Amino acid sequence: NAGVTQTPKFRILKIGQSMTLQCTQDMNHNYMYWYRQDPGMGLKLIYYSVGAGITDKGEVPNGYNVSRSTTEDFPLRLELAAPSQTSVYFCASSTQGARYNEQFFGPGTRLTVL
Amino acid sequence: AQKITQTQPGMFVQEKEAVTLDCTYDTSDPSYGLFWYKQPSSGEMIFLIYQGSYDQQNATEGRYSLNFQKARKSANLVISASQLGDSAMYFCAMREGLRGTALIFGKGTTLSVSS
Numbered sequence: 001n002a003g004v005t006q007t008p009k010f011r012i013l014k015i016g017q018s019m020t021l022q023c024t025q026d027m028n029h030n031y032m033y034w035y036r037q038d039p040g041m042g043l044k045l046i047y048y049s050v051g052a053g054i055t056d057k058g059e060v061p062n063g064y065n066v067s068r069s070t071t072e073d074f075p076l077r078l079e080l081a082a083p084s085q086t087s088v089y090f091c092a093s094s095t096q097g098a099r100y101n102e103q104f105f106g107p108g109t110r111l112t113v114l
Numbered sequence: 115a116q117k118i119t120q121t122q123p124g125m126f127v128q129e130k131e132a133v134t135l136d137c138t139y140d141t142s143d144p145s146y147g148l149f150w151y152k153q154p155s156s157g158e159m160i161f162l163i164y165q166g167s168y169d170q171q172n173a174t175e176g177r178y179s180l181n182f183q184k185a186r187k188s189a190n191l192v193i194s195a196s197q198l199g200d201s202a203m204y205f206c207a208m209r210e211g212l213r214g215t216a217l218i219f220g221k222g223t224t225l226s227v228s229s
Contacts, residue, residue, distance in 0.1 A: 031215055042118070042205055042219030043159075050215065058216060090159065094215075100166075101209070102149060103217060105159035 002026050004106035006091050012112045013081040021076040021109050023091030031094045032074040033103065034058075034066065036087040043090060049074055081113045117141065118206050118220035126226050127196045134181070135191040135223045137206030146210050148189040149217060150180070153203040162204075165189055196227045 007022045025032065030051045035043035035058075045058030049068040063085060065077040074093075078085060088110050092103040119138045127133040139148065150162040165173045165180045173180040181190040193200055203224050207217040 033216055035219075040221070042207075042221045043217070044219070045216045048216050088157065092159075100149075100161075100164035101147070102161045102164060104161070105151075108157050110157075
């Protein structure tokens with residue numbers, strides 16, 4: 001099992017550009033999440049999904065969009081990138097069937113918007 | 115109001131000593147779960163330990179234990195016999211509700227272990 005994989009690992013965007021952060025999990029987890037981590041801070045939830053076709057906003061959804069067409073994939077779309085979106089982005093997944101329902105995290109994508 | 119508070123920005127400990135990282139939480143939901151994650155300098159998030167609100171005993175996982183004081187709403191992480199590899203950022207997080215989903219994270223504590 002690869003667990004949760006994210007691409008790319010690093011990206012530099014210019015203001016106004018768009019991009020998609022990819023996230024895939026191979027654990028058949030029904031729950032998936034996107035968080036952002038600003039320097040020296042904890043993680044904040046952007047969007048989450050409880051299953052294919054179902055998504056919902058988290059604490060900081062503005063400037064982002066998501067879709068969940070399959071159980072495995074949960075891409076995060078940035079439209080019109082802004083410097084405030086410079087952050088490290090983590091994708092995570094979990095399942096209700098796990099012992100602690102803990103979330104498994106991907107390695108993160110470091111995004112810089114200039 | 116913050117739901118998860120970690121008041122120690124940085125902690126320093128020598129190898130083989132024990133260290134306690136503080137975490138207080140705020141929720142009105144009687145059902146919740148508390149997690150600790152480790153984030154080394156490489157950046158990944160590593161799950162360490164879990165405590166459920168209805169668990170009668172404090173959780174333990176190897177050198178990690180959780181000092182759960184429900185009435186005080188605290189869930190401190192205790193690392194025994196610190197090792198150099200324990201140097202990292204540590205996050206306390208909470209999931210509200212039995213069927214809750216996302217985690218609410220604190221700002222983290224940086225632990226530095228010296229020889």
